[in-house]
Amino acid sequence: MGQIELTGVGLSYFTLKQETEALRDINLSIDRGEFISIVGPSGCGKSTLLSLVSGMLKPTVGTVKIDGNEVTSTSPKVGYMLQHDHLFEWRDVLSNLMVGAEIRRMDRGKAKHKALELLQRYGLGEFAHHNPAQLSGGMRQRVALIRTLVAEPDILLLDEPFSALDYQTRLTLSEEVLQIIKDQGKTAVLVTHDLSEAISMADRVMVMSKRPSTISTVYSIQFDEGDDLSPWKKREAGRYNEYFNAIWKELE
Known part of the structure; x- marks a missing residue:
């Protein structure tokens, strides 16, 4: 099965x-x-x-x-990744990554540790305290995926x-x-x-x-x-x- x-x-x-x-x-x-x-x-x-x-x-x-x-x-x-990243412009990247964990009432310290670890692993470690407006379209979608992963779906x-992005x-x-x-x-x-x-x-x-x-x-x-x-x-x-x-x- x-x-x-x-x-x-x-x-x-x-x-x-x-x-x-x-x-x-x-x-x-x-x-x-x-x-x-x-x-x-x-x-x-x-x-x-x-x-x-x-x-x-x-x-x-x-x-x-x-x-x-x-x-x-x-x-x-189950986690979702959509055509639009739906990042909150008034939150920095790290705060955006915590959204799913907050909704699911996960342990905040554990979720923050995982968020920082995933940012570092996938090349976005230096952008934790940037605002979404400072990121390219591709980087924003990577952040959206990491946000989904922080909530630990299977x-x-x-x-x-990817449909809103340029071809390259x-x-x-x-x-x-x-x-x-x-x-x-x-x-x-x-x-x-x-x-x-x-x-x-x-x-x-x-x-x-x-x-x-x-x-x-x-x-x-x-x-x-x-x-x-x-x-x-x-x-x-x-x-x-x-x-x-x-x-x-x-x-x-």
């Missing part, structure tokens, strides 16, 4: 006039430490799927389980976290974020519109269909050159174009 299990999951929205079926018969198993990418047409419900895993939404039918327990509300086991949900920053940050997630031993689910990003970061890519959406195909991403390639090297690997063209064709 995977760390995350969705079984027969469907979601419908109800209004006085009609029922709109958004997701249908989603079956998904994600192992501990696995990195999954989800791609699909705009509006197909990729972010909705993340909301179901996080417990912010409940399925109309089916079950969502984490570690064998049904998800009935939001869980401290699972990271990444909802288009996006490439660099995707490399850094993947390294941090693997280094921390986290399970990750990435929603993205960028096929290159999806293929180069993930162990598996899941393709969603148009609404009512289901998972139409799952691609297990493996390269003859080995499993330890960086995202940049994966883009140059032999089977990269094969995966890209197959997924692109499916989404057309």
Whole structure:
């Protein structure tokens, strides 16, 4: 059994006039430490799927389980990284890193120690007392990821976290974020519109269909050159174009 299990999951929205079926018969198993990418047409419900895993939404039918327990509300086991960093401009970097820990009422001293340790480890130690406005877009997103990690989740949900960045920053940050997630031993689910990003970061890519959406195909991403390639090297690997063209064709 995977760390995350969705079984027969469907979601419908109800209004006085009609029922709109958004997701249908989603079956998904994600192992501990696995990195999954989800791609699909705009509006197909990729972010909705993340909301179901996080417990912010409940399925109309089916079950969502984490570690064998049904998800009935939001869980401290799950952390979110969004498109916008949502850093508080009136707090310095270190104070921003404490937000999740404060909400979860964690031991403040322990959380501060972890925040400083992660800042140092990932090249931001000298920026602990800078304001967010003094940081580049890529640095702000790294701070947002560290803020999520300080709250000690087991699972990271990444909802288009690089899409607001310029292309070069996006490439660099995707490399850094993947390294941090693997280094921390986290399970990750990435929603993205960028096929290159999806293929180069993930162990598996899941393709969603148009609404009512289901998972139409799952691609297990493996390269003859080995499993330890960086995202940049994966883009140059032999089977990269094969995966890209197959997924692109499916989404057309």
